[in-house]
Every structure is written in structure tokens, then in C-alpha cells.
Amino acid sequence: MIPLDAFDLKILGALQDDGRLTNQELAEQAGLSASQCSRRRMRLEEEKIIAGYHADLSSEALGFGVIAFIQVGLATHSPDNSKRFRALVNRIDEIQEAYSLTGDADYVLKAVLRDLKGLSNLVNDVLMPHQSVAHVRSSIVLDRLKESSKLPLKDLKAG
Numbered sequence: 001m002i003p004l005d006a007f008d009l010k011i012l013g014a015l016q017d018d019g020r021l022t023n024q025e026l027a028e029q030a031g032l033s034a035s036q037c038s039r040r041r042m043r044l045e046e047e048k049i050i051a052g053y054h055a056d057l058s059s060e061a062l063g064f065g066v067i068a069f070i071q072v073g074l075a076t077h078s079p080d081n082s083k084r085f086r087a088l089v090n091r092i093d094e095i096q097e098a099y100s101l102t103g104d105a106d107y108v109l110k111a112v113l114r115d116l117k118g119l120s121n122l123v124n125d126v127l128m129p130h131q132s133v134a135h136v137r138s139s140i141v142l143d144r145l146k147e148s149s150k151l152p153l154k155d156l157k158a159g
Contacts, residue, residue, distance in 0.1 A: 002047050006158040007032055011040055012049070016150045019053045056097050066113040067141040071105035072127065075134040085132040094122055105137070116140075 010030040012152075014021060020044055021029070027037035044050045059067075074152050089098045089109065097110040113119050117136065 002049070004049075004156060004158060008040060008044065009153050009156060009158055011037065011044065013153050015041075015050065016153070021067075056142055061097055067121055067144070068111045068113065068119050069139045069141070070109040070111060070123065070127070071137045071139075072107040072109065072133055073135045073137045074103075074106045074132055076104070076132075081132045085130070088126075088130055088132065092122070092126065094118065 007030050011026060012033065014026055014029045023038050023041070024034050026041065027034045030037055030040075032040070041050070055138060072085070085107070086098075089095055089107075094111045094113055095109050095110055099108050099157075101108055111119070111122060113122065119140070123136050123138055127133055
């Protein structure tokens with residue numbers, strides 16, 4: 001990790017809150033000149049600390065009414081089987097996140113779907129028939145208590 005000072009942390013915090021800030025607005029929030037702020041932002045982008053910019057779309061407004069967490073156990077724990085499963089997961093747009101785990105399940109997947117029929121299709125027609133999968137257990141989200149992609153920058157020490 002590259003060393004970050006208080007100005008870098010202010011820039012990162014402001015961009016986490018609003019990635020559409022102009023350089024002038026960002027400079028004012030960070031307490032820097034526009035040129036200093038621009039150089040720092042470019043360095044943070046080059047160092048991949050700022051990984052990108054994107055629009056935050058509303059799943060509900062677009063008709064994606066079901067969020068499910070799907071636990072998957074693999075049929076065998078060979079490198080080839082894991083590779084096949086990873087390839088499958090990367091082909092499925094409905095799967096937003098996928099994690100390899102310790103414990104009972106080998107993987108947990110977060111999927112966003114239009115309805116329960118979509119979840120049924122994903123589980124019964126895509127995941128279960130796949131040669132790498134032994135068992136699947138899904139849980140449907142009833143209520144989202146918190147959703148954030150913000151990192152806890154306050155936990156970082158300016159260096």
C-alpha cells in the first residue's frame with residue numbers, strides 16, 4: 001500500500017460520497033489547489049487505489065425484486081472442478097458477488113433477480129445441473145438493513 005496523507009484521505013472520502021465531483025469541488029473539500037488535487041487524484045488512480053467510477057443503479061427501480069444468498073458445495077475439491085465453477089459464476093450476470101469460504105459451504109453467491117421464478121431458474125436450471133456442484137442452499141433477503149460499498153477510511157492512519 002502506498003502511503004496516504006490527510007489530503008489523500010480527504011480526496012478519497014469525498015469521492016466515496018460523490019464520484020461526480022468536479023476537480024474544483026474536490027479541491028475545495030480537500031483544502032488544496034485545483035492543480036494539486038488533480039495530481040493527487042491521478043496518482044491515486046494510477047496506483048489503483050481509485051479502482052474506477054460507476055453509476056449506482058437502483059435494483060428496485062429496474063424491477064429486480066429478489067436478492068438471494070446462495071451457498072454452494074462442490075462435488076469434488078480438485079483445482080479443475082474449482083476452475084469450472086468459477087468460470088460458471090463469471091458467466092452469470094445475476095450473480096453480483098461470489099466468495100470462497102471456510103466452513104460448511106465452499107462458496108456463497110449474492111444474486112439479484114427479477115422474481116422468485118428467476119431464482120428457481122438459476123438454482124434448478126443453472127447451478128444444480130452443473131458438473132462441479134454437489135448441493136445448493138439459498139436464502140432470500142426479506143429486508144435490506146444496510147448497503148454500502150464505502151470503505152472505513154477513518155480506520156486508516158495518514159502517513
